[in-house]
Amino acid sequence: MNILLIGSGGREHAFAWKISQSNLCNQLFVAPGNPGTAGLGKNLNISITDFEGIKATCIGQNIDLIVVGPEEPLVKGLRDYLKGFPETKAIPLVGPGKDGALLEGSKDFSKGFMIKYGIPTAAYQTFTKDNLEDGLKFIESQSPPIVLKADGLAAGKGVLICANHADAKMQLGEMLLGKKFGEASSRVVIEEFLVGIELSVFVATDGDDYVILPEAKDYKRIGENDTGPNTGGMGAVSPVPFADESFMSKVENRIVKPTMSGLKKEGIDYRGFLFIGLMNREGDPYVIEYNVRMGDPETQAVLPRIKSDFVELLSHMGNKTLNEYKLLVNNFVSTTVVMVAGGYPGSYEKGKTIIGLSSSNQETGLSVVFHAGTKEGENGEILTNGGRVLGITGQGETIQSALSNAYDRVDKIHWEAVNFRRDIGQDILKLTIDASHQ
The missing domain is CATH 3.30.470.20 (ATP-grasp fold, B domain)
Structure with missing residues (x-):
């Protein structure tokens, strides 16, 4: 089968390495890929969020399977986009739609999901700039260290572990008011620190x-x-x-x-x-x-x-x-x-x-x-x-x-x-x- 792999990082090189070992893979395309994937398949100069370019590749290269490596195209709805066209809707895609991707796209949504379905997790509350004062009071009620998480995607860097109340309060202000992580920290989840x-x-x-x-x-x-x-x-x-x-x-x-x-x-x-x-x-x-x-x-x-x-x-x-x-x-x-x-x-x-x-x-x-x-x-x-x-x-x-x-x-x-x-x-x-x- 012809396979299209979306992404350009170490995870995608590992995927390409493993996919290329299979007799089931006829041709591997990687968008955009990196020098490591270039030796395992054909790199395509297409951004991971260029949905139109991805769709055109699927049609032009007779793609039989799409594998999405990173979270960003999933959170932005790549699956939903491709399902909207008769030429691409039947191509199997590994990666959830926009609804499932919310589990990563929103920390607040995922915490609410865990609580709703009885999945063990740390106690938490979510705050915005509109209830910043409540957030500062909530920090006072917690025993340090205190965990602050940007609600949205922040390239793996949106989690802060603060050693004391003063630092946690300062960081909360920087996240909500100073947009420390851009729009990703327009909402912040504060949760208890789990030891283990x-x-x-x-x-x-x-x-x-x-x-x-x-x-x-x-x-x-x-x-x-x-x-x-x-x-x-x-x-x-x-x-x-x-x-x-x-x-x-x-x-x-x-x-x-x-x-x-x-x-x-x-x-x-x-x-x-x-x-x-x-x-x-x-x-x-x-x-x-x-x-x-x-x-x-x-x-x-x-x-x-x-x-x-x-x-x-x-x-x-x-x-x-x-x-x-x-x-x-x-x-x-x-x-x-x-x-x-x-x-x-x-x-x-x-x-x-x-x-x-x-x-x-x-x-x-x-x-x-x-x-x-x-x-x-x-x-x-x-x-x-x-x-x-x-x-x-x-x-x-x-x-x-x-x-x-x-x-x-x-x-x-x-x-x-x-x-x-x-x-x-x-x-x-x-x-x-x-x-x-x-």
């Missing part, structure tokens, strides 16, 4: 049936030991030791099933991936957030572990035949280290030449390089073109060997002011060692 260990769970669904994919743990903060501001993600590990059969049974029964049931009751035909960001609080799972697509960088750690045909999974999701698919998972460990531009997540420079990539652009069996924020220079060299530049995924029988394989590859690649965390997976390693001593 984070976990990302991924569900593939066709609206009726679902498959729970391998879980992962990601690392949001820029600094080691989880310090500094939040980023889009600095690394990921899969599997996660504490996500054993007992814990995942709680996740499925308390969260996945009521979420799927709630979507049905709301009349939402949800066909796509659902990312559930969880907190393991003393053995019980609580939902931090929903995303309506696969995570980035978790995808780079999760997809290598999927043994069964990935295009078959995507096709069943789009065609509402997921009950016919059997997920098979590799039992090795996969770890991803994200290499970022110096200064990220604040201001940073682009256009730095990446050195050492030429000998590292093919997978070795031990590691894979996924492009995220890169572009090709005039002389064919690869340049930095974003905050998160590369994701290096190592594989191994143990977490130690997977991390070693990832960092061995990281050490061969360089550009001016490159930055990355050296402690990815160390907390998981400690959990594994502690468990072995019990």
Whole structure:
């Protein structure tokens, strides 16, 4: 089949890498793609929100399946748009419509959905500039740290964890009045801080049936030991030791099933991936957030572990035949280290030449390089073109060997002011060692 993949980041390079391995894929098109996807399919100079251009490509290239990587086109209604034309309405698309995408597009909507369907989550209230005073009083009633979330999309940076009341009040003012995150923070959700260990769970669904994919743990903060501001993600590990059969049974029964049931009751035909960001609080799972697509960088750690045909999974999701698919998972460990531009997540420079990539652009069996924020220079060299530049995924029988394989590859690649965390997976390693001593 001819497949159109929408997106240009590390997640999409991982998708393209996995899709291109399938005999079911005849031709892969990526809009707009990056230098990493260019070797796996045909990149198209089309923006992820150029719905007209996407429609024209679907018709002109006889596309049989559309896979949407990022959240923005979903929240803006790509599925709904394509369903409005006789030439494209029958093409299966992996990704929810505008109604389902609200689970990520509005933090207020998603929190209300969780409360309505009895899904465990942190207590919260939502505020606008019109009731800012009430928001300030609500902050006073909370025990620090206090979590502030921009209601809308903020490129993974709209969540602030404030250490004290004064900082929380200042940040609330900056978000609501100063438009710190633009229109995304015209409404702000304030919620209680959950103490525990984070976990990302991924569900593939066709609206009726679902498959729970391998879980992962990601690392949001820029600094080691989880310090500094939040980023889009600095690394990921899969599997996660504490996500054993007992814990995942709680996740499925308390969260996945009521979420799927709630979507049905709301009349939402949800066909796509659902990312559930969880907190393991003393053995019980609580939902931090929903995303309506696969995570980035978790995808780079999760997809290598999927043994069964990935295009078959995507096709069943789009065609509402997921009950016919059997997920098979590799039992090795996969770890991803994200290499970022110096200064990220604040201001940073682009256009730095990446050195050492030429000998590292093919997978070795031990590691894979996924492009995220890169572009090709005039002389064919690869340049930095974003905050998160590369994701290096190592594989191994143990977490130690997977991390070693990832960092061995990281050490061969360089550009001016490159930055990355050296402690990815160390907390998981400690959990594994502690468990072995019990």
